Amino acid sequence: MNYLSLAIQIIIMLLFLVFAVFFLVQFYNIVFRGYAPFISSKKKVIKKIIEKLDLKEDGVIYELGCGNAGFLRAAREKFPRAKLIGFEYCFLPYLIAQIQNSLSKSKIIIEKKDIFKVDLSGADVLYCYLNLLTMKKLEDKIKQEGKQGLKIISYQFPLPGIEAKEVLEDGKDKIYFYSL
Numbered sequence: 001m002n003y004l005s006l007a008i009q010i011i012i013m014l015l016f017l018v019f020a021v022f023f024l025v026q027f028y029n030i031v032f033r034g035y036a037p038f039i040s041s042k043k044k045v046i047k048k049i050i051e052k053l054d055l056k057e058d059g060v061i062y063e064l065g066c067g068n069a070g071f072l073r074a075a076r077e078k079f080p081r082a083k084l085i086g087f088e089y090c091f092l093p094y095l096i097a098q099i100q101n102s103l104s105k106s107k108i109i110i111e112k113k114d115i116f117k118v119d120l121s122g123a124d125v126l127y128c129y130l131n132l133l134t135m136k137k138l139e140d141k142i143k144q145e146g147k148q149g150l151k152i153i154s155y156q157f158p159l160p161g162i163e164a165k166e167v168l169e170d171g172k173d174k175i176y177f178y179s180l
């Protein structure tokens with residue numbers, strides 16, 4: 001066996017290990033902690049939201065559970081001076097977001113952090129694509145920390161105790177718009 005094939009085997013094993021750890025962590029968090037899995041928002045949904053979204057020039061958008069931060073990269077094109085921050089607890093989507101971020105030079109901040117440890121008071125807009133349980137838990141935090149006028153946009157999963165200002169429906173897609 002030459003050094004090249006040994007190196008390839010080691011790289012394949014390392015990649016396998018990274019994916020195995022990712023799936024184990026996701027499985028544990030989804031099944032035992034009720035966390036949302038890593039699934040990206042559809043491009044057409046993101047486009048629709050960004051088209052509707054209004055933000056002051058230096059406004060602040062948080063994507064809670066940002067995955068690969070596709071929403072924030074799309075927002076960057078419309079809001080070049082806004083502060084865009086994504087929060088993601090899971091290492092693999094966090095790494096993918098960081099790589100895509102540097103390739104696109106979109107100057108988005110990605111923090112590896114649980115969204116329940118994030119102070120929401122600095123945000124003008126929150127974007128969420130999570131799950132029902134997380135939205136339910138997030139609701140009290142949003143009520144306590146969210147500033148007056150905070151806009152919350154949630155794809156597919158409503159905040160159960162806050163009345164949506166608007167709901168956009170397109171087939172199975174639902175986008176909920178809220179304002180404090």
Ligand SMILES: C[S@@+](CC[C@H](N)C(=O)[O-])C[C@H]1O[C@@H](n2cnc3c(N)ncnc32)[C@H](O)[C@@H]1O
Pocket residue numbers: 035036037038039040041063064065066067068069070071087088089090093113114115116128129130134
């Ligand atoms: C359905 S995906 C949405 C990803 C991205 N926001 C999008 O719309 O394309 C949900 C993401 O939230 C992350 N997530 C779930 N619970 C979280 C938590 N408590 N703190 C941080 N991230 C979380 C998951 O790892 C996953 O990447």
